[in-house]
Amino acid sequence: MDAQSYNTALADLRGVRDAIRKARAQLVKLEADRDKQIVRLTGHAKASAERIAPAAGLSVADVVALAPALAPDSLADSDAPQPQPAPETAAKPPTELTPQPQPGAAAAAVDTVLPQPTVPAPTAASEAPVAKTPAATDAPRALPSIPEGDRGNAWCTHTSGLVSTRPNFTQQARSTVFLDTTTGVLVHRNQTHRLDLGTATAADILTAVFHAIPEGVERIYITAGDPWHRDADRYPYLRDAVAAWLNAPIPGWRTDTGRGRDRMAGHFVHARNPVGRYQRESGEQHVEIRSVGEWFDVDGDDPATVRDAFVLLWQALRRHWSDAVLMGSPSQTGRDLWTRTIPQRGQYADGFPVLSEELRGLLHATAGQGRNELLTPPRVPEQLPQLVEYDRTFAYAKHTWKSPVGTPRRITATAFAAWSEKEQTRALYGCGHWQVRVTVPDAWNRVGLLPAPAPGERAWHYPAEPGTTFTTWAGGPEVHTALTNPIQPWQIEILDGILWEDGKPLDDWAKKLKETWTNLSAQAHFQGDAQQARAAHLASRAVRAILLYGIGSFAQRPRMVTGTTPRPMERDVPPDAEIIGFDDELITWQKPTGFSRDPNAHPEWAAAIWSGARAALLTQRHRDDDTYAGALHAPPGTVVAFRTDALYLTQPQSWPYHHQPGDYLLRGHLTGPVTAPTTEEELLTLRDAGRAALTTSGQEA
Known part of the structure; x- marks a missing residue:
């Protein structure tokens, strides 16, 4: 870029800045007008927060905060003196x-x-x-x-009558295709098709896929293109854009209501990896549209390579589970595989009982997951001499014994x-x-x-x-x-x-996954064919996701249900729902439903693993090397950040790495001076730069 282009770009950037300021000012004004109108509505004798909330695009709690007089009757006594607990x-x-x-x-x-x-x-x-x-x-x-x-x-x-038991049925595999919505390339088994996806709406995708494969499919993995982000510029948040994409009407189709043992109903609104579930209005066909990003990060890989990764993954799992089936997500697959390791003899042959709902709620509120912390100046220097990233390989697998x-x-x-x-x-x-x-x-x-x-x-x-x-x-x-x-x-x-x-309820399950991961990692390293080596690497990352998200699924957070209501029927929006998006036709909302009677809910297992992983970020003994690794074994003031199972330092360390779960792998090294990051976005930018620099220098472990 020459000087003239640079100055022109700066001028354009200032214009964007001014436009953002104006938009923010307009938003503040609109929100103030909305709040005034809400307060004004309280003058009506029959005004209710339940009616006003969907009209305002707010939750009932938000409306009550602006107009306390609209508080539901159940909250009328909330200001009354409450008994004070005894001193702790x-x-x-x-x-x-x-x-x-x-x-x-x-x-x-x-x-x-x-x-x-x-x-x-x-x-x-x-x-x-x-x-x-x-x-x-x-x-x-x-x-x-x-x-x-x-x-x-x-x-x-x-909980009475709620036990994790070994299944007495075999999961059924679902016909799956892999689609790049940028190029229109569709891979189905050994066949490759090129589709015209139009504007890549859900309707366009379903029409094109079922035209190319008349016999139908049950699962469509999007490998590239993120079609649910196509209209992101029209919405303040990505979730709004995703919800609008998922809920757009599709002639001949409606939202799936679930079926069979794998009963997953309705769309899952997620900013990056949403799930669209549809069924024919006749009810004869069901199909999911999912992101392959649930399983691993795709870096320009074509659909054929992604297909090969799933084939290798399935073959590798079959060596340990003769009835292994890849389900829609890593968490579903992980829990299904775990249930097939529940012992058939011994103390827990009848299954593992589920804790009381009260104790599960306590663990939900008091047992966090990964440690994510950014240390900023003055706790670290304004200018870092270096930024070195160490990532614990397959970390959670270390703590399942x-x-x-x-x-x-x-x-x-x-x-x-x-x-x-x-x-x-x-x-x-x-x-x-x-x-x-x-x-x-x-x-x-x-x-x-x-x-x-x-x-x-x-x-x-x-x-x-x-x-x-x-x-x-x-x-x-x-x-x-x-x-x-x-x-x-x-x-x-x-x-x-x-x-x-x-x-040891997870030991057999985790050992099998670790062996699968080791075998696929070895294939990725020694495979002579570049595409197959890449597929094996992606498959090994999928095994990591199965264990990682499988453990997370044991935590069984209180469920959040997402739904839509036509605008003319806004009074039918559940009173305890939060409005997360709306357009001229539909109101999209979500509401918590508490803990379901999930027979595989074991938050005590997830909490124990997460606690062990956080502790290992601080100190971890390597018995074979008679040494220690972790943040407490780096000099004071050299720790910049923790990020789940990664540690960022200002100095490189000589910690041993033997390609074993839990080992600290050098992932990035950025030479200084480096301005200390003050936000997560800045840290991630430096992380990517450090990984690229390490790859260029050829120092990876």
Whole structure:
């Protein structure tokens, strides 16, 4: 680009900037007008938030916030004085785990014996500690606790009649095609077609595909083109564009209502990987339109290569599961394969019982997933000397060897304090989920070790400021790491807890997937044909997705249902629904439906694996090399970010890598000086640049 082009582009950029400012100002004005009209409507005697919400494109809660007089009757007494809970320490006497500093603690091994817990004498400070909260405009959300007495003890049960059992049927494979909506290339088995997709609406795709394959198909994977983003410029959010694309009318078709054992009904609105489910109005044919991005990232791969990847994946899984079938998503496939490893003899031959809904709800609210944290100046330099990315290979597969089983036991602070040191140590090494009060040591100069609730739904942060005190829930691996870390032990007070027996419900499943991943990775490395090598690599990534999303599906989050209502029938929008989009014809909404009676809901397994993975980002022992890796084994001030199973540093490390699950793989290396990222977008931009630079230099592991 020459100087003239550069100056012209700058002028164009300023024009875009000004247009954005005007649009934002107009949006603010429109929102203010909307709010005034909502308030004005309260003057009508029969005004109701349920009627006004869909007309305004807001949820009922948003309308009530603007006009409290419209609050439903069920909320009329919400301002009445409520009984205040007893002080936390009165109901739950804390057990404080006060580690005794030992000589050479800074260089101590990670697997040292847990320090002896002591019960502190009651003091004003221990009864009412002052928590230092992070600087934020909103207060951190409060995490739930287990109720006292018999009511709380009743949570530690299983749901009657809800058990994970081995299936007595064989999944049926579905006829599948792979379509590039940019080029129109369609691959069906060994045949390749070139389609005219018009504007690539769902109607265009279904018409073209069923014309090319008259016998019909049941699943269409989009390999490139993202057709659901075609009209993104017309909508403020991608989800709105996706919902409009999915819900556009298709002559002769309607939204699928589900069928058979694999009962998935309705569209799934997702900004990047949506699922459209359609059926003929006659009900004779059902078809899904899905993104192959659910399985792996496609980097310019043609539909034939993607097809070969799925064929290799299926063949590799068949070596371990004779009845393996690839279902629509990795999570569905993962859970189906797991059910086929449930033992037919032994203690759990009758299946694995599902926890009570109350305990599942507690785990949902208190057990986060991956650690995502960006450390910004002054915690890191304004100019980073380097940015080095280490990614834990197939990370979650490292933490499936032990999982909680059996009837959970509630361990109160009093009960924990009454145990011997050996019993306390065994409990914290075991499969547990603990409510703890944490104090960061006064001389701490590293990253935070335990997650704490932050403002925002399901948001977490990791306090590291010396002297900070906070209350949170954490899994056994993280509590153990905080107590035995190689830098300086943290002070932990046990307030409450849930403890299970140690078991191996996922071990056989995970071992088979790890072997499948290893074989496909080897094929990708040694295959002489470039296309087949690429297909094997994609298949190995799909195995990773099966395990990763299979574990996530055990968490069984409360379900969110998406639906549409014609504009003339807006009063039929459910009163507890949130409006997520609308046009001249349809209102698109979503609403939570709580926990379903899912026989394969095991959030305790997902929580234990996630906790172990977060702990391994801090410290992980490599026994064969007699060394350690992780954020706590890098110099102070060199950690820039955590991203699920990746770690970003300002210095390269000599951590061992043997192509095993959990090993730290060097993925990117950007030489400095590098301006420290302050947003996730900036971090991802630097990540991509670092990976490209490492590929160019040929230093990959």
